[in-house]
Amino acid sequence: MALLATQTCIEIRQEIGWTEKRTIETSFEMKLFDDQLTVKNDHYPLTAxxxxxxxxxxxxxTMGFLYLHTNRGVRTYYIKDDAYTLVTAYKKLKSERPELR
Structure with missing residues (x-):
């Protein structure tokens, strides 16, 4: 299982205190391997x-959106960095493996 690319995604959460409303941003890594893509605790086989x-x-x-189109629907993730490396690695992997087309 070789790591091909990673993408930092942002999770935005709002908390309401007694006197204020806070926006909290945390980050996590989306990782593309040669057989699956992992996002936090979710694992997507490449065939999905x-x-x-x-x-x-x-x-x-600036905040952007990364769209993961799967057999379970489209998942949307917030991103701050360009996702070109992840998308390019996925498309290259897909073109090299006929069972993913």
Whole structure:
């Protein structure tokens, strides 16, 4: 199981205290292996993934979206960094392995 690419994703959560509302951002890694993609505690076999795409406006701290198209529906993740490396690695892997097409 070789690690091919990683993507940092952001989880946004809001907490309401007695006098304030706080927005808390935590990050986690999406990891692409040669047989699966892992996101936190979820594991997606590559045969269950139809496509990976993203949309992000240029800029250092702008928030974007990464879309994971699976047989369980589309999962959306927040990203701050460009996901080009992850998407390119997935598309290359998909083109090299006929059972993923």
């Amino acid at each position: 993934i139809f496509d990976i795409s993203y949309r992000k406006k240029p800029g250092k701290d």
